[in-house]
Amino acid sequence: MSSDQGSMSRTSLFVRPLLEFFFPTANEATLQIYHGYVRKAAHLTEYAILGGLAVRAIYSTFQSQTITYLVAILIVAAVAIADEVGQSFRPSRTGSVTDVLIDIAGGTTLIGLVWLIARLRRTDSVV
Template sequence: MKKSIFAVLIVIWMLFIFSMSSQNGEVSSNTSGSTIKVVLSIVPKFNEQPKEVQDNIVESLQFIGRKSGHFIGYMMLGVLSMLLLLKFKNINKKPLFAFLICVIYAISDEIHQLFVPGRTGQLKDVIIDSSGSFVGIAIVLIFIKLLEMKKSRKKRIKYV
């Protein structure tokens, strides 16, 4: 049952990534710009600036925002892929396989963007996406290790 849930979550997340990649360049830029404006709106000094200054700040942060979106989106895909593969007893090298799933999807996503008006497929985005996936997988592995350490500590205390 858990396998099915994680598989569905991965497909939903991949569809989300695909839908974001399907936005033409102008819509994508407006989406990232709007997101940055919402985040900056909680900074009092930002709201005090004239609209032109606010627009310049948003524009200068868009590159970082867009690349952070890549990283975080694929970090989540890495987490989900790793959680799914942990449910399979017969798959060896689960972290490597989870990473390959993410990298292959990142490559396919960049190829897809070659066909979207105003978008480009870029190798640097595959590298950013892959890095995010790696971090997501590492987070899962670290969390598992911490849980194992906690369980072993409880067992030692129980037998003392």
């Protein structure tokens, strides 16, 4: 999403009509705030998916749980940083430390959930 296609002016072409449909009485300022929330939720979701895929790929390669989860978080962080640095070079985009933190939070959340499920499965199989 770091291309110009991911800029707020471009995403508003499909997000804005949805917001107007669901919030018909909202004023312009409120719609802008909601649009920002949708964009941040997209960051969270994209990087959660990346985190889950990273865990899957790394586990099948190394089969070490500690390395799997740590490297997956590092991959999520590296991609988030690279994405925001790339955006800072585009005139229609801005790089944001906040977005990097949101991206890492999204990835780490799903990685943590995968870890928790794996841990619960191990506990159940031992009992």
